[in-house]
Amino acid sequence: MNRLWEQLFGTGIAETLEDMGTQGLAPTHQLMLDYLSYQLMHEYNWSVKRLLKEMVMSATYQQDSKLTDELKAKDLFNKYYARGPRVRLSAEQLRDQHLFISSALSTKMYGPGVMPWQPEGIWLSPYNGERWKNSEGEDQYRRAVYTYWKRTSPYPSMMTFDGAQRVVCNARRIRTNTPLQVLVTLNDSAYLNMARHFAAWMLEKTPGNIEQQISTGYKRMMYKPISEEKKKILKDLYEKALSIYRKDDESRIQMAGKEVKEPTPEAAALVVVANAMLNLDEVVTKS
Amino acid sequence: MTRDELNNQRLLKEAEDAVRKMHTRRHFLKESAMGLGALAMGSLLAGCGDKTKPLTGAAFDPVHPLLPKAPPFAGKARSVIYLHMAGAPSQLELFDYKPELAKMDGQDCPPSLLAGKQFAFITGVPKMLGPQAKFAQHGESRAWVSEHLPHFSTVVDEVSFLKAVTTDQFNHAPAQLLLHTGSPRLGRPSMGSWVTYGLGTENQNLPGFVVLTSGGSFPDAGKSVWGSGFLPSVYQGVQCRSEGDPVLFINDPKGMNRDLRKASIEAINNVNREEYNEYNDPEILSRISQYEMAYRMQITAPEVMNINDEPAYIHEMYGTKPGKSCFANNVLLARKLVEKGVRYVQLFDWGWDAHGDGAYNALNLGIINKYRSIDKAITALLLDLKQRGLLEETLVVWGGEFGRTPMMENRNGAQNPYKGRDHHTDAFTIWMAGGGIKRGHSYGETDEIGYSPISGKVEAFDVQATILHQLGFDHEQFTYPFQGRPFRLTDVAGKVIHDIIA
Numbered sequence: 001m002n003r004l005w006e007q008l009f010g011t012g013i014a015e016t017l018e019d020m021g022t023q024g025l026a027p028t029h030q031l032m033l034d035y036l037s038y039q040l041m042h043e044y045n046w047s048v049k050r051l052l053k054e055m056v057m058s059a060t061y062q063q064d065s066k067l068t069d070e071l072k073a074k075d076l077f078n079k080y081y082a083r084g085p086r087v088r089l090s091a092e093q094l095r096d097q098h099l100f101i102s103s104a105l106s107t108k109m110y111g112p113g114v115m116p117w118q119p120e121g122i123w124l125s126p127y128n129g130e131r132w133k134n135s136e137g138e139d140q141y142r143r144a145v146y147t148y149w150k151r152t153s154p155y156p157s158m159m160t161f162d163g164a165q166r167v168v169c170n171a172r173r174i175r176t177n178t179p180l181q182v183l184v185t186l187n188d189s190a191y192l193n194m195a196r197h198f199a200a201w202m203l204e205k206t207p208g209n210i211e212q213q214i215s216t217g218y219k220r221m222m223y224k225p226i227s228e229e230k231k232k233i234l235k236d237l238y239e240k241a242l243s244i245y246r247k248d249d250e251s252r253i254q255m256a257g258k259e260v261k262e263p264t265p266e267a268a269a270l271v272v273v274a275n276a277m278l279n280l281d282e283v284v285t286k287s
Numbered sequence: 288m289t290r291d292e293l294n295n296q297r298l299l300k301e302a303e304d305a306v307r308k309m310h311t312r313r314h315f316l317k318e319s320a321m322g323l324g325a326l327a328m329g330s331l332l333a334g335c336g337d338k339t340k341p342l343t344g345a346a347f348d349p350v351h352p353l354l355p356k357a358p359p360f361a362g363k364a365r366s367v368i369y370l371h372m373a374g375a376p377s378q379l380e381l382f383d384y385k386p387e388l389a390k391m392d393g394q395d396c397p398p399s400l401l402a403g404k405q406f407a408f409i410t411g412v413p414k415m416l417g418p419q420a421k422f423a424q425h426g427e428s429r430a431w432v433s434e435h436l437p438h439f440s441t442v443v444d445e446v447s448f449l450k451a452v453t454t455d456q457f458n459h460a461p462a463q464l465l466l467h468t469g470s471p472r473l474g475r476p477s478m479g480s481w482v483t484y485g486l487g488t489e490n491q492n493l494p495g496f497v498v499l500t501s502g503g504s505f506p507d508a509g510k511s512v513w514g515s516g517f518l519p520s521v522y523q524g525v526q527c528r529s530e531g532d533p534v535l536f537i538n539d540p541k542g543m544n545r546d547l548r549k550a551s552i553e554a555i556n557n558v559n560r561e562e563y564n565e566y567n568d569p570e571i572l573s574r575i576s577q578y579e580m581a582y583r584m585q586i587t588a589p590e591v592m593n594i595n596d597e598p599a600y601i602h603e604m605y606g607t608k609p610g611k612s613c614f615a616n617n618v619l620l621a622r623k624l625v626e627k628g629v630r631y632v633q634l635f636d637w638g639w640d641a642h643g644d645g646a647y648n649a650l651n652l653g654i655i656n657k658y659r660s661i662d663k664a665i666t667a668l669l670l671d672l673k674q675r676g677l678l679e680e681t682l683v684v685w686g687g688e689f690g691r692t693p694m695m696e697n698r699n700g701a702q703n704p705y706k707g708r709d710h711h712t713d714a715f716t717i718w719m720a721g722g723g724i725k726r727g728h729s730y731g732e733t734d735e736i737g738y739s740p741i742s743g744k745v746e747a748f749d750v751q752a753t754i755l756h757q758l759g760f761d762h763e764q765f766t767y768p769f770q771g772r773p774f775r776l777t778d779v780a781g782k783v784i785h786d787i788i789a
Contacts, residue, residue, distance in 0.1 A: 066566050076569075126506075126637060165510075180525065186536070186548075187537070237554040240547065241547055244547055255543060276558075279555050281575075
C-alpha cells in the first residue's frame, strides 16, 4: 500500500519504502496507512485496482499542485498534503509519455524485448559477437517495459533518468536532476525522432497555422490550453528557426527528417519547436 | 482512557515527532547550497543507530548532488586516474623478476603447487614457463622492470610497487568487480561512485566520474564496474569516448546550429519561468539551471575531449593516434580531464588475457603489442602530470584484476599452441604513483618463482582502503545506509597500506 502511494504521490506515507521497521522513517500519516492497508486486505480483497481508484479519486490526490509562499515555508516537501503531488516522471514513464504525445507509441503487447535506438558502441561485450540491432518499424516505438535489458550494459537514456540497473533489489529510486538528463531529451535520436513525429502530428492536425499548431500540440501534452505568454515564446523560436531553414537547405532536410510529409522550412522549424515542447518542465513533471 | 483516546494520544505524539524531524531537516537544507531539496532526503540522513549523526564526509543533496565537498580529513590526492589492464597482465613479464623460474622452464610443475588448487583452465600437470623477457634494474630505487617497458623504466622512481597483491576470484568479471566495487557479485557501487558521492566534483560542466575504454571491448564485468549500485545513479561513471559523441548525446542533432540550440534552450527556460510564476515550485528553478548547465557542458566537454589542439611534443610523448580510439589517447584525455577538475577517471584497456591459445594473446607475440601500446602513454602521464604540478594531487593506479601463473597454460590436458599463462589469484603487481604515495618504493615480495606472497601480502580491500585514505576518507567510517545497515566500499575488510604512503 505504501509503495502504491509512492507511485502516485512521489513519496510514501513512510518515506523509506525499503524499510518500514526501526531503521526506517516513521510514517507521516499512520492512521491513513493503517486505514488503506485495512481496506486493501478486507474491503477490496487485495484488488490493487480498487485501492488505486480510491487513492486517485481522493480529494487529496486531486488537489492543485501549486505552491504558495506559505506552503513553501510550512511544508516544502509536501509531507502534509496541502497540495497535489508534483514529481518528475520516471525513466520509463518519460519514454512512454513522450511516445504517446508524439503519436508514435505502439500498443503492441507481449513478445521478446525490442531494441529502440541506441548509439553505436554501447555494447562492446568481450568474447561474443552480441550486437545491439535497432528494431525496425513498430518495434522501435514500444513501451519502455519492452526495452531489451542487459544488466551489464543497460539502456543508457533510462539509466541517466535514475533507472535501476537491475543488479540488486532496489525498493526505491532516488530522483536526481542533472545536465546529462537534459542532453537525453534534447539530443538522443530516440527523443529527436519523437519530436519529428510530434511535429508531423501537429502539421496534420492544423496545417498552415503555427499558432494553432502550437496550441493543439500543447493541449495534447497538457490537457489544457496554452497561455498567450508561452505561445509567444514558442512562436518566436519557430520564427527564428524558420529564418534559418529558409536559407539553409542542408540543415532544413537534416532537421525535418522523414517523419513529416515534406521537409519544408516550416516542418523543420516545427520539429525544433516540438523538441523544445517535449523538454518543458511541465511535460517531464507530473502535477 | 478509551481506545480512541489512546489512539489520538499516539497520533498526537507522532505528529509532534514528525514536526521535529521536519524542523531539523529543513534546517539542514537551509545550510546546504541552495536551500532546496527533493523528496529523497529522509532515509539518507537517517543513518544507522544515532540518527542525528551526519554521514561521514558526505551529505546527499539531490538538487546539487555533485557540488564539491570536503573530505573528513585532509587528503593528499584531489583526483584519481585508475588505469586498469582488463584481462590481467602478467606480472612475471613486467615487474616481478624471477630468475629461478627461468631455470625451471619446461619442467613439469611440482605437485606441491597444484595440490588443492583450482585454476581457470589448467588441468593435469602443466609445464613451468620461464620469464618471457629480459629484466634490468632501473633508477635510484633499482626497481626491476622488463625490456617490454623501456620508457616506463625511466620513471620507476616516481612509483610504489605492490608486488604481492592477491585476490580470491579467478575469473575476470568477478575479479574486476571485487577490485572496483568491493564485491565479486553485481550490485555494489564502484569506487569512482563512492568517491564522487563523498567528494562531489570540481567542474560542474563535466561529469565527475569519467570512464574511458580501449582495446575494442569493455571489461568482462561490463558497466557494472562503473555502476553506482545502491548509491543514487547520478554517481555512476559517465563513459566518454574519443570516437563518436565524446559524452553521450552531447552533440546537437544534425541541422541544428549552436545559435538555434541556444535559442531553443532559452525558449524552454522562458516557458519554465512562466510555469514557475504559476506553480512557485523551486524544482522548476533547478530544472532551468540544469538546462543552462547542459548548454555549457556542450561547449566544455567536446573541448576537453578533443586532443587535436595539444602540441606535437605531447602527442609524441604519449604516442597518441588522433582520430582513433586507443589507450594512449585515453591516457592523454585522462590528464586533460583531471586538469579540468574531474574527480575520478577510470580507464579500461581490454586485451591482456595472455592465455596463449592464439597468437593474438601469446606472451611472445600479440601481448607484446599491448606492452608497446601502453609503455609511452603511462610514462608520459607521470611526466606530464609532474611537469604541470598535478602529480602531487593526482593518484595514479595501474594494474589488472589478478596475475598470471608461473606455469604455462595447458587446456584440456594439452599444451596451448603459444606461450601463455593462466589466471593466477595468489600474486600480482599493482603500482601507484602521485597523490601522496612514496616515490621509488616497492612493497611485498613473492617466492622465488612468483607463485605466492612471502611478505607484504595485500588484497583488493587494502588497495581500496589506501585510495580512499589518500583522498581523505577513513574507509571504515565512509558508509551509506542500505537494506537496514551501513555499507562501505571495503565491506568488513581492508587495511590502509601505510608502507607506501609518503
